[in-house]
Amino acid sequence: MSSDTGHVSDNPELESxxxxxxxxxxxAGTGASDEVELGLPLPIPNLSEWSTSAIAPSAWCSTDFMxxxxxxxxxxxxxxxxxxxxxxxxxWFFPRGRKDVGESIEQAALREAHEESGYRVQFxxxxxxxxxxxxxxxxxxxxSLNTEPIFMTTTNWQPGRNGPHDHxxxxxxxxxxxxxxxxxxxxxGTRMPDEQHFETHLLSYDEVMKRIWGSEINVLQYVWAIxxxxxxxxxxxx
Numbered sequence: 001m002s003s004d005t006g007h008v009s010d011n012p013e014l015e016s017x018x019x020x021x022x023x024x025x026x027x028a029g030t031g032a033s034d035e036v037e038l039g040l041p042l043p044i045p046n047l048s049e050w051s052t053s054a055i056a057p058s059a060w061c062s063t064d065f066m067x068x069x070x071x072x073x074x075x076x077x078x079x080x081x082x083x084x085x086x087x088x089x090x091x092w093f094f095p096r097g098r099k100d101v102g103e104s105i106e107q108a109a110l111r112e113a114h115e116e117s118g119y120r121v122q123f124x125x126x127x128x129x130x131x132x133x134x135x136x137x138x139x140x141x142x143x144s145l146n147t148e149p150i151f152m153t154t155t156n157w158q159p160g161r162n163g164p165h166d167h168x169x170x171x172x173x174x175x176x177x178x179x180x181x182x183x184x185x186x187x188x189g190t191r192m193p194d195e196q197h198f199e200t201h202l203l204s205y206d207e208v209m210k211r212i213w214g215s216e217i218n219v220l221q222y223v224w225a226i227x228x229x230x231x232x233x234x235x236x237x238x
Contacts (some may be wrong), residue, residue: 007064050222055154061171068173069109070096070216072223073121077182080202081220082117083211094209094219096173105149109176118186119198121178123147127230128177133134143233149176151222153215165225175219 003033045054072094073082085092095116099108106123113121125145132148152174159168186200203211205224 050218050225053216059209060169066169066171067099067105068097068171069099069105069112070094070173070219071109071113071178072119072174072175072220073113073119073178073180074124074227075180075182075184075202076124078202080121080204081208082113082180083201083203083208084116085199085201085211086197087199091213092208094212094216096175105174106147109174109178113178114187115190115192116195116198118188118190119180119184119200120187121180124177124179124227126150126177126226127233128226130148147176149174150226151219152178153219155215175223177223179229189231203225 009215041057042221044056046052074080075082082095083092084095096111097108097112097116099105100111103111110121110123113119117202123149127143128146128148128150130146130150132146136143152172155171157166157169157171160166161168191198207221208220209217
């Protein structure tokens with residue numbers, strides 16, 4: 001199922017020389033005290049150099065948001081990345097779309113990656129400095145591999161898009177990193193009827209960066225930094 005809500009277009013370029021993602025502390029807790037201090041609203045944080053600013057505290061009912069997933073797929077042997085091109089819309093993008101009812105975001109990510117790209121993929125474990133809590137038994141949490149979401153993006157859709165009772169809404173996308181084998185075959189017949197104008201391409205990081213746009217630039221820059229850091233750590237430990 002393809003995402004048809006568009007992309008965030010306001011995405012500043014990230015500066016080079018950014019802090020190594022793995023240096024970010026991963027186990028800072030969050031709670032009610034983080035939301036309200038002495039009854040006064042807290043300022044909106046700027047977040048790290050990899051992200052845009054945080055959004056104001058919000059509350060959305062089920063008719064006003066959609067949950068989506070996306071995946072950056074890396075072929076490790078060739079260091080190439082799967083990217084799609086729409087011959088109808090004339091733009092490049094990564095496999096992504098909405099989660100189905102009853103489906104986990106992990107299941108949705110694998111399904112969307114296969115449906116839209118034609119490749120069967122698996123999650124790629126990385127030294128991803130997630131804020132999700134680690135097991136207390138883990139000794140070295142900073143260098144542990146995981147397949148948690150590596151990025152999240154938001155975009156909005158406008159009122160009336162899905163009928164007169166549609167007030168508009170927010171589309172939340174969790175991004176994962178996947179991998180495929182060197183000899184993986186691109187299957188045909190996997191795409192939905194409204195995705196027949198998609199083309200699958202395998203390109204280098206630099207080639208992909210020249211083609212994608214919006215928030216997916218932020219996603220790929222961070223994914224590639226985490227991926228390269230993981231390779232360095234694993235090589236040093238081998």
